[in-house]
Amino acid sequence: MPAEPLAEQTLAEHIASLRQRKYEVPVIRDPDDVTDDSAANAEKKREEIRPIIRRPSSRNPEFFEVLIKPGHYLFHEGDPADHLYVVLSGSIEIRLDESDTVIATLGQGESFGEQAILYKGVRGASAFAREQALCLEITAASLTRAIEAQPLFVQKTLRAMMLQLNQRNEMRRLIREKAEFPAELSFPPETPAGSLFERITKDLTMKTVHIDSTAALRAMIERQDALIVSSGQLTVKHGKGEFLCGEGMIVGLCEAISGEHCFEQFEVTKTLNGWLINGPKLLQYFSGMNSGLFGICRGIICRTLDIEQAPNFKRDVALD
Structure with missing residues (x-):
């Protein structure tokens, strides 16, 4: 047969x-x-x-x-x-x-x-x-295809996590190459990061917020919320580098989902507008995610934050 x-x-x-x-x-x-x-x-x-x-x-x-x-x-x-x-x-x-x-x-x-x-x-x-x-x-x-099989808000978040990884890698590159600081980070549409940002923000229905001070941004991060910046300006201190950022910047996303402390220092220099992501609520969905995407998310988080294990991502994906 x-x-x-x-x-x-x-x-x-x-x-x-x-x-x-x-x-x-x-x-x-x-x-x-x-x-x-x-x-x-x-x-x-x-x-x-x-x-x-x-x-x-x-x-x-x-x-x-x-x-x-x-x-x-x-x-x-x-x-x-x-x-x-x-x-x-x-x-x-x-x-x-x-x-x-x-x-x-x-x-x-x-x-x-x-x-x-x-x-x-x-x-x-x-x-x-x-x-x-x-x-x-x-x-x-x-x-x-695997990402697009997820609910729309999860699709957007997964791509935002990848964009945050891309941004951190760019910061690390500039620090290694001893660039002149403060260095400007921008994401034009013709670049990989800019193209990804456009895909994230197209038809985005997340809650919008206005953050007019550094204290307000810190309070947002302490609540384990994250921000996709649509306009405004902020300074980010990462390691030995200082970066001028605006539209397209992802603030605190992998930290909010994973429960890891945010070690970057921020200063809001022009009122930020953007989309708010609630970390604890998103984690509830991620906790029930299938092993394949869960493992991919864990890998993105660990390399973005330069850690070996994310506090909220300790599930043994090799065995479940």
């Missing part, structure tokens, strides 16, 4: 099912190799092993499982960003090529490469496998 076809899975269900597996990552040879017991041929076969092997997922051919051999890169800083990845086994180092700096080490269940959903996004860092690693590769189109 013919095999019964597999039921079609959503992206989130597929990620969840893969995370439940216990992966053993053997050496995978080129499919054209022929087994030979001689030492000389065995050595030759080892030399012919490809450093990166992609194979269709056994549960859904839309996705790929990617094996990266030790000492090889999955992608380099500056490459086009057209995929998101989830670590299934092993670990991946996120590195800056020029300074040879490791900025994060990601293990099982952690995601990376969210820039894939940014219009014409490019990699801001390189992904390196110091040990053998297996990752799930998800196309930008698949990620977009």
